[in-house]
Amino acid sequence: MRVFITGSAGFIGFHLARLLLQQGHTVHGYDGLTDYYDVRLKQRRHALLREFPAFAATEAMLEDAATLQAAARAAQPDVIVHLAAQAGVRYSLENPRAYIDANLVGTFNLLEVARAIKPRHLLMASTSSVYGANPEMPFGEQQKTDWPLTLYAATKKANEAMGHAYAHIHGVPTTMFRFFTVYGPWGRPDMALFKFTKGILEGTPIDIYNHGDMWRDFTYVDDLVRAIRLLIDVVPPAPEQRTPARGWQPIEGDTLSPAAPWRVVNIGNSDKVRLLDFVEAIEAEVGKPAVRNHLPLQTGDVPATWAECSLLQRLTGYRPQTPFRQGVAAFVRWYRDYHGV
Structure with missing residues (x-):
C-alpha cells in the first residue's frame, strides 16, 4: 500500500509509520514539527524513518492547505491516516486557539484532500476525552459523547462529526478511532509516564493529581498501532453495500x-x-522512590477512563493486552538509552 500519515514525527505516527515500513509498504509523512514539545525528539523520529527507502516526508503545517494538497497528490495514497493534532488536555486551557487552528482548520484541510483523492480508506484519530462527563464505564462507542470537558475534547468530537459529514456527502470510507492514554518508547514529554520517569530519576517532585485517586486505561503504543494496521483493512461499507x-x-x-x-x-x-x-x-523499574506532590483534580480532567473494546476484537480478531508493568519497563529502558542516563 501507499499510506499518507499526518503527524508522522509524532509519537503514534512514528510508530505506525515504522510498522508499515517494516511490512513493506510505502509511507509519506506529513508533520509541522511544532514546538509544543522538544522538536529534537520529533526530528529524531523522522530521521529514523528516513532510514527506510520507502519513506518520504513533507514538513509543513496542516493549516497550509496548498502544501498539504500538493504533498498528498504527489504521494497518491491508497490509505490516509490522520493523526496530526494539537494534543494535550491541560494545554487546551492555556492556548485554546492552537486547537482551533490544528484540530478544526487542519482537519478540514485534510478532509478536503480526502475528497479530492478518494482514498480506499480514511482513518482519523479521536480520543477517549470525548466521553467527557459520561458516568457510564467502561466507555462503549455507542454511549453519549455530548458533554466534553475541555476544548481539546470538543474539537475531537467535532472531528468525528466532520468526518461523518464528508463520508456521507463524498462517499469516502472513514474509520474514527478513540485512543485511551497511550504510552511507550518515544513517547511525548508532556505525558505522565515521561514526566514521572524524568522526575524520579532526577529526584525532583512529580505532580500526582486528585491525590492519586485516578484510574486510566493505559494502552501500549505497539498494541495501538497494530490495531490501527488491522483496521486499515476493515473498510466500512456504504449503506447500499450492506446486503x-x-x-x-x-x-x-x-x-x-x-x-x-x-x-x-x-x-x-x-x-x-x-x-x-x-x-x-x-519506581520499581527506576530503582528509587518518587518525591510525590499530591494535588487536587485539575480542571478538564476525569477521575477514570476505561475502554470497552469488544468491537475492535470483532472487527479485527485482536485486542490490546500488554500488561502495564511490561510497557513501563520498556519505556524506562528507552528513556535511559535516549537520554544517556
Missing part, C-alpha cells in the same frame, strides 16, 4: 452509520489501572 448478496453480515455492536461508510472504534487495553500503581511500577 447478504454482497457477502455482508452485521456485526454485534457495530457503529456503522446508517447514512455513510463511517464507523467509530475504541482502541484501549480494556482495563483500568490505578495511577499510584502506575507510579509504583515506574
Whole structure:
C-alpha cells in the first residue's frame, strides 16, 4: 500500500509509520514539527524513518492547505491516516486557539484532500476525552459523547462529526478511532509516564493529581498501532453495500452509520489501572522512590477512563493486552538509552 500519515514525527505516527515500513509498504509523512514539545525528539523520529527507502516526508503545517494538497497528490495514497493534532488536555486551557487552528482548520484541510483523492480508506484519530462527563464505564462507542470537558475534547468530537459529514456527502470510507492514554518508547514529554520517569530519576517532585485517586486505561503504543494496521483493512461499507448478496453480515455492536461508510472504534487495553500503581511500577523499574506532590483534580480532567473494546476484537480478531508493568519497563529502558542516563 501507499499510506499518507499526518503527524508522522509524532509519537503514534512514528510508530505506525515504522510498522508499515517494516511490512513493506510505502509511507509519506506529513508533520509541522511544532514546538509544543522538544522538536529534537520529533526530528529524531523522522530521521529514523528516513532510514527506510520507502519513506518520504513533507514538513509543513496542516493549516497550509496548498502544501498539504500538493504533498498528498504527489504521494497518491491508497490509505490516509490522520493523526496530526494539537494534543494535550491541560494545554487546551492555556492556548485554546492552537486547537482551533490544528484540530478544526487542519482537519478540514485534510478532509478536503480526502475528497479530492478518494482514498480506499480514511482513518482519523479521536480520543477517549470525548466521553467527557459520561458516568457510564467502561466507555462503549455507542454511549453519549455530548458533554466534553475541555476544548481539546470538543474539537475531537467535532472531528468525528466532520468526518461523518464528508463520508456521507463524498462517499469516502472513514474509520474514527478513540485512543485511551497511550504510552511507550518515544513517547511525548508532556505525558505522565515521561514526566514521572524524568522526575524520579532526577529526584525532583512529580505532580500526582486528585491525590492519586485516578484510574486510566493505559494502552501500549505497539498494541495501538497494530490495531490501527488491522483496521486499515476493515473498510466500512456504504449503506447500499450492506446486503447478504454482497457477502455482508452485521456485526454485534457495530457503529456503522446508517447514512455513510463511517464507523467509530475504541482502541484501549480494556482495563483500568490505578495511577499510584502506575507510579509504583515506574519506581520499581527506576530503582528509587518518587518525591510525590499530591494535588487536587485539575480542571478538564476525569477521575477514570476505561475502554470497552469488544468491537475492535470483532472487527479485527485482536485486542490490546500488554500488561502495564511490561510497557513501563520498556519505556524506562528507552528513556535511559535516549537520554544517556
